[in-house]
Amino acid sequence: xxxxxxxxxxxxxxxxxxxxxxxxxxxxxxxxxxxxxxxxxxxxxxxxxxxxxxxxxxxxxxxxxxxxxxxxxxxxxxxxxxxxxxxxxxxxxxxxxxxxxxxxx
Amino acid sequence: xxxxxxxxxxxxxxxxxxxxxxxxxxxxxxxxxxxxxxxxxxxxxxxxxxxxxxxxxxxxxxxxxxxxxxxxxxxxxxxxxxxxxxxxxxxxxxxxxxxxxxxxxxxxxxxxxxxxxxxxxxxxxxxxxxxxxxxxxxxxxxxxxxxxxxxxxxxxxxxxxxxxxxxxxxxxxxxxxxxxxxxxxxxxxxxxxxxxxxxxxxxxxxxxxxxxxxxxxxxxxxxxxxxxxxxxxxxxxxxxxxxxxxxxxxxxxxxxxxxxxxxxxxxxxxxxxxxxxxxxxxxxxxxxxxxxxxxxxxxxxxxxxxxxxxxxxxxxxxxxxxxxxxxxxxxxxxxxxxxxxxxxxxxxxxxxxxxxxxxxxxxxxxxxxxxxxxxxxxxxxxxxxxxxxxxxxxxxxxxxxxxxxxxxxx
Numbered sequence: 001x002x003x004x005x006x007x008x009x010x011x012x013x014x015x016x017x018x019x020x021x022x023x024x025x026x027x028x029x030x031x032x033x034x035x036x037x038x039x040x041x042x043x044x045x046x047x048x049x050x051x052x053x054x055x056x057x058x059x060x061x062x063x064x065x066x067x068x069x070x071x072x073x074x075x076x077x078x079x080x081x082x083x084x085x086x087x088x089x090x091x092x093x094x095x096x097x098x099x100x101x102x103x104x105x
Numbered sequence: 106x107x108x109x110x111x112x113x114x115x116x117x118x119x120x121x122x123x124x125x126x127x128x129x130x131x132x133x134x135x136x137x138x139x140x141x142x143x144x145x146x147x148x149x150x151x152x153x154x155x156x157x158x159x160x161x162x163x164x165x166x167x168x169x170x171x172x173x174x175x176x177x178x179x180x181x182x183x184x185x186x187x188x189x190x191x192x193x194x195x196x197x198x199x200x201x202x203x204x205x206x207x208x209x210x211x212x213x214x215x216x217x218x219x220x221x222x223x224x225x226x227x228x229x230x231x232x233x234x235x236x237x238x239x240x241x242x243x244x245x246x247x248x249x250x251x252x253x254x255x256x257x258x259x260x261x262x263x264x265x266x267x268x269x270x271x272x273x274x275x276x277x278x279x280x281x282x283x284x285x286x287x288x289x290x291x292x293x294x295x296x297x298x299x300x301x302x303x304x305x306x307x308x309x310x311x312x313x314x315x316x317x318x319x320x321x322x323x324x325x326x327x328x329x330x331x332x333x334x335x336x337x338x339x340x341x342x343x344x345x346x347x348x349x350x351x352x353x354x355x356x357x358x359x360x361x362x363x364x365x366x367x368x369x370x371x372x373x374x375x376x377x378x379x380x381x382x383x384x385x386x387x388x389x390x391x392x393x394x395x396x397x398x399x400x401x402x403x404x405x406x407x408x409x410x411x412x413x414x415x416x417x418x419x420x421x422x423x424x425x426x427x428x429x430x431x432x433x434x435x436x437x438x439x440x441x442x443x444x445x446x447x448x449x450x451x452x453x454x455x456x457x458x459x460x461x462x463x464x465x466x467x468x469x470x471x472x473x474x475x476x477x478x479x480x481x482x483x484x485x486x487x488x489x490x491x492x493x494x495x496x497x498x499x500x501x502x503x504x505x506x507x508x509x510x511x512x513x514x515x
Contacts, residue, residue, distance in 0.1 A: 061235075063234070089280065103233035103276055103277055104275055104482040104486055
């Protein structure tokens with residue numbers, strides 16, 4: 001277990017770096033997590049993708065396929081890979097504040 | 106007389122659901138009484154030293170009726186079920202079976218991390234990621250169109266009755282890495298065999314085996330068998346996975362399933378096609394130094410189960426498609442776990458994974474390799490994780506990646 005201090009609020013993360021509470025996410029939390037993933041800056045494009053992942057998870061309780069994500073966000077598959085350093089699965093899920101992943105990720 | 110310790114009468118211990126379950130297992134090696142306490146198991150266990158827990162301790166605790174503590178211990182889910190312990194046990198005690206049985210006695214909502222949720226999704230949707238049939242087929246077609254830009258003759262049907270191969274895929278591919286599907290298309294196209302992508306029950310994993318949900322393990326196997334038999338196909342080309350392959354063959358045996366088809370791991374198929382001359386390759390396209398990580402489930406555990414393993418064939422493929430293949434040591438059935446097996450990849454015990462992952466890191470470092478070939482998706486991710494954790498430059502790659510890259514296709 002570890003903790004982030006974001007604007008005076010304590011945000012809990014599990015050992016794998018996933019948020020324990022989905023609703024504790026904010027763009028500031030994402031920025032802090034991105035720094036740990038060596039993404040120097042979160043652009044509007046990053047945030048748009050993360051918000052899309054969150055909206056999908058809120059409705060379906062799983063992360064969206066990249067096929068749906070690129071369509072929804074109007075970006076290419078290569079863009080998505082570049083944004084998240086070739087890990088559009090686990091890295092993006094972590095930054096989007098999803099509490100877990102399923103399957104071999 | 107002062108009593109320092111009270112003897113435990115084993116025959117009088119009550120309430121032993123785990124020991125009772127093991128008593129029902131038909132193989133004699135499930136019987137923990139054979140344990141001689143020699144300690145060989147803990148000497149080879151990658152988790153040994155991380156905490157006060159080790160395989161010998163767990164066996165003894167179960168023997169002495171201390172089951173509840175075992176069933177609730179983090180150890181049983183930190184364990185990657187690599188079964189190096191069972192392999193070296195002089196009495197052949199099936200410690201991995203005991204871990205699986207212990208897991209099955211946990212309440213489902215007490216299973217740590219994501220493996221039970223994954224099993225539930227597999228059961229309800231046919232795959233781990235809740236991908237609908239429509240989205241799956243959209244992705245299959247999307248990648249087919251991309252690869253047809255370069256290979257216009259490449260085509261394959263969905264649900265073709267009587268095809269030679271029912272191809273299974275790890276759902277991670279359509280979900281996050283659909284480009285990898287193109288590698289598989291090219292390899293099967295090059296081999297000139299009749300193959301099909303199933304529209305349903307194409308998932309080549311079994312997280313229910315990891316979570317200890319035996320009912321879902323059996324259910325998902327039976328659904329896939331039904332689909333293959335409905336299509337009249339005689340071979341499953343099992344995706345590059347260790348545990349999915351093992352869970353399938355061990356599950357058929359455990360649950361008394363007798364399909365009318367064969368299950369073949371893709372590594373064995375690639376080797377067969379290379380030997381038959383069906384596929385032509387140019388190893389100069391893979392000039393990097395490549396080492397091989399032998400997955401526990403498709404190596405050591407396959408051998409213990411009496412199923413075909415992929416040890417010789419993985420090497421044969423690499424020798425044909427790479428210019429600079431080097432072995433890691435130990436290897437084959439003595440290899441160390443990737444650090445993510447048994448569900449440990451998503452069980453939340455990162456510190457434990459990093460602890461025993463260091464052994465894997467050292468093994469890879471000693472080879473000087475740029476790439477670690479992992480004929481298993483789970484191993485691929487675990488090795489990627491520990492590579493990142495220990496800031497190593499080497500990267501994992503699937504066998505399909507190296508093979509597709511070396512293909513000489515007209």
